[in-house]
Amino acid sequence: MKLNLLTKLALVTLAGAALTTSAYAQGVLLTVDLSNPTNVIITATGNNAAVNDNSTPAWEGVSLLSFLTSAVAKTDTYAGSLTGGGVAYNAYFCQTGGNSPGNDLCLYNYGVGDPQTFSTGAPAFTGTATLNLSSIAGSLPSAGASGNIYTSYSGNHRVLLGQWQVMDAAPTPEPGTLALAGLGGVGAWFCARRRK
Secondary structure, three states: OOOOHHHHHHHHHHHHHHHHHHHHOOOEEEEEEOOOHHHEEEEEOOOEOOOOEEEEEOOOOEEEOOOOOOOEOOEEEOEEOOEEOOEEOOEEEEEEOOEEEEEEEEEEOOOOOOEEEEOOOOEOEEOEEEEOOHHHHHHOOOOOOEEEEEEOOOOOOOOEEEEEEEOOOOOOOOHHHHHHHHHHHHHHHHHHHHHO
8 A cells, every 4th residue: 555645644643643652751751730729630641661560568559759849747548540559549648757737638448457559560559539738728739740650648758659740720631732732734835736
């Protein structure tokens, strides 16, 4: 099958856009939607953990480092299907260096001591969690903020798994994607003019 120049340009543009997008989000394991502080949604991206680790029990969970802009004291349970290392989380607390109040958001399962098993060959997290953080809305991060995710609670960090990132209010394409799309458009215009 012979492809014309226009088809080839379109395929190259799409392939470049896909590569740019996947490279951008590779280390992000959890995205956070803060558009409604009463229903903050933490969503697994499906990306794999940066390391293999099964040294942390579920009741120690994971920490989203420096998630909050100021130290707060908050502990609660939440709804959702978020699992980390194969174990479902059902609660969170805020602390820094093992002390509350704090800036780190720690997700855990208060009733399970099974080990979390993170692997470079499997998604680190699956599902979503919905947290009511309206009482600490003034300490929530801004759009685009990001940070590290470690196993275990704040002050007892064991292994760096990847990153968390707050979603932008309106997603914007990466500059590389825009450049490739523009190049494809110029190529298509040139081919169309040449045929006339």
